[in-house]
Amino acid sequence: MSWARIMTPLSGGQGDKAAVEAAAMLAEPFGAELACVYTPADVADVMPWMGEGFLGGVQTTALESLKEAAQVGEANARTAMASCAYARSRFVALQTPVWAGLSGESRLSDVVVFNNDPARGRGPLAEAFQQMVADEQRPVLIAREGLKVGGTIAVAWDGGKEASRAARLALPLLEKARRVVILAAPKASSRTFDASRLQSYYATRGVETELDILPDTGDAAPVLLYAARKAEADILVAGAFGHPRLQEFIFGGTTRTLLNSEQPSLFLSH
Missing domain, CATH: 3.40.50.620 (HUPs)
Structure with a gap:
């Protein structure tokens, strides 16, 4: 048996580099593709809160801020992937609807890699962790310091x-x-x-x-x-x-x- 595709969701935050390194460590012995999936906050999830009672200008400003944050986050996530230099890496930037896209990527992956924070309910990927485990029932690896494949x-x-x-x-x-x-x-x-x-x-x-x-x-x-x-x-x-x-x-x-x-x-x- 073998694994052909290892996936790691990225948020554009400080934990991305460690997650990419761990996922690459898991992928390397199998020669597997490493899918680095940028998972931004979804504008569609915020829209219901911006319905009645929001002035047009306020709503537009809030949406623009979200888009700018997503662009910065994507650049950070790409940098995290590039710093690892695993030859078979592939970057995927999810768009609205983000959760549907994340589900689709996970269904075509053998293992999904997270670091400690999402698994403990912390940070922007906490919901993604629960989605992978509970909804998609995908196997997940929670990478911690000292992770080693082959030990x-x-x-x-x-x-x-x-x-x-x-x-x-x-x-x-x-x-x-x-x-x-x-x-x-x-x-x-x-x-x-x-x-x-x-x-x-x-x-x-x-x-x-x-x-x-x-x-x-x-x-x-x-x-x-x-x-x-x-x-x-x-x-x-x-x-x-x-x-x-x-x-x-x-x-x-x-x-x-x-x-x-x-x-x-x-x-x-x-």
Whole structure:
């Protein structure tokens, strides 16, 4: 298996350079295309607030300011991409409707790369992160300091739908890893599962793994993070749990804990 297109949304802000570098690091071992997708604030989202009660001149000035900000942001995003110098980079500047364009780009990408801020609900790409995880159900990589492809990867496993999806979609990444450790906490799950089944699944695909059965606990997330650190994992693969509510994706407690941790980088799928 392989990945052919890695995508990273850009906002024109300070975090773009790190996001591009991380996405290029992920794309390089596969020779994949790197799509740097500039995702500006959408004028269409602002227009409803500028309906009744806004004078024509005020509305025009506000729209012009948004357009100018988008132009500056696009220039910054292009600079961030250029600073990386990955040969197979491609720049995409989204236009209104921005969210529809972002969805379309993600559907033709194998993985979407973010840095820490959007994953923690901060900055202009926070909504884009939730859109990718919840609405589009795309696999995302949250790149953190020390990200490395080809090192050690830990896979959180509970036999559930979300964990299974993440474990399957991460297979190209696991094939590049030096070491893969399956982390299972059966006592922290309401379901019954056999962790060795995932080990067999990987073995038939040429990926040798170690199995770490974690101790009894009422909260899986801290134990998973401790086990990932103990394994010196560069990336933790996990299912993203949450519920759509009032058009807002509400992450479950385990996922929130993983998102708020400092290390390691996360490969998530809902």
